[in-house]
Amino acid sequence: MxxxxxxxxxxxxxxxxxxxxxxxxxxxxxxxxxxxxxxxxxxxxxxxxxxxxxxxxxxxxxxxxxxxxxxxxxxxxxxxxxxxxxxxxxxxxxxxxxxxxxxYVPPCATTPRLSDLAALLRELHALPDPGFPLPSLDPFPIMRRRLEHASGVEQRDVEFLFEACDLSEAEFRRVVATAPASVIHGDAHSGNLLVRGEQVLLIDFEAVAMGPSGWDLIPTAMAIDRFGLSHAEYQQFTQTYGRDITHWDGYEQLRTVQELAMTTWLMQNVQEVPHAAEFALRMQSLRKEDRQARWHAL
Known part of the structure; x- marks a missing residue:
């Protein structure tokens, strides 16, 4: 231990x-x-x-x-x-x-595109049942575990995030229960892409689960507000995948949970100066329910 x-x-x-x-x-x-x-x-x-x-x-x-x-x-x-x-x-x-x-995949001068992510997610979501058990999508246990082990974080922030998890969980479970389930990546963003020659690879499968495919599409959609993604880039993503998740009834509810997951993830490294400043910024926007406040990827 x-x-x-x-x-x-x-x-x-x-x-x-x-x-x-x-x-x-x-x-x-x-x-x-x-x-x-x-x-x-x-x-x-x-x-x-x-x-x-x-x-x-x-x-x-x-x-x-x-x-x-x-x-x-x-x-x-x-x-x-x-x-x-x-x-x-x-x-x-x-x-x-x-x-x-x-x-090991050596560094490559080619930067993977969001359309590459969309193509890989479309293929992933179309795969058959794997024939072995996968967990159902449920980000709440790991978020609460992070909060229970929080270090260097103000208690009021921990309490706010605990309460935010409690408030969002029922709606999350309602949406997930009524949506078709497929194999999903669980942490789908361009940082989990690598380029190997002419191929773009998907990596990091520890959050793979059975759940609504929309969960994998929300991080890119919310990046317009949170990370300055251009509408043109998002349009390429949606055209490649074949769906704009912002039109889904469950988008706002699952986006809330995604933002909590991103914030509790960042909280784990709050001892580092850039992470501390970014964590404070995210907490302020969550408290104000400001959906357009710009965040920064770290």
Missing amino acids: VSPEDRGFTAANAARAAATACRRAGLPFEQARLVRLGENAIYALPAQNAVVRVARSVEMMDKVTTELTVSRWLIEQGYLAAAPLNELPQPVQADGRLVTFWE
Whole structure:
């Protein structure tokens, strides 16, 4: 377990877990490069053609094993997904974390487009039943877990977010219960795309679930208000996918929950200066119910 003096998820303790797991797997970690620190810590080992992914806690075992199972299934379906390194034993428990190993995709000068995301989501949502159990879409447990473990956050902010979750949950469940369910990514945005040669890959499958396809479309739709996405780019997205989710009756209700999920995710790294300022901005807009306030992607 993570010791009391080492609580929180930092680049330092994530690197220790990654180094321990790499040693057990026979991979050198000395030249590892931190790519991202968010819900997970991602380290690149280009010379070994490997990516090391560190989950925050062993409590995430179900999500991590689902991610591995889903990625393998997608590849069997011919879907363009990042692949786990099946020759290595995984997941590895190390220092209270869970570590997995994935194929390394070198940086590319080509930037994936939102239309690429739309095409991948359209194909994902059309896939057949996978033949193994997937969780039903339910972001509330992880949001509440984040709030229960909040560190460096004012109590009034934690209380507000707890209450916002309580207020939005009934409508969320009503919408989800009445919408057709398919395989959904659960965290669909352009940051989860990689370019490999002429192909665009979808990555990060720990939030894959059965739920309404609209959940995967809302982050792009709300980006017009929150992140300055142009209407022209959004139009390309909707034309490629074949649907404008803003016309759906459940859009506003599920957008509210998406914004809470984005804010509680950011809250986990509030000790860092850019994240603290952005968290304060988001909290202000949520309190004021300001749907047009501009947020910043971090």
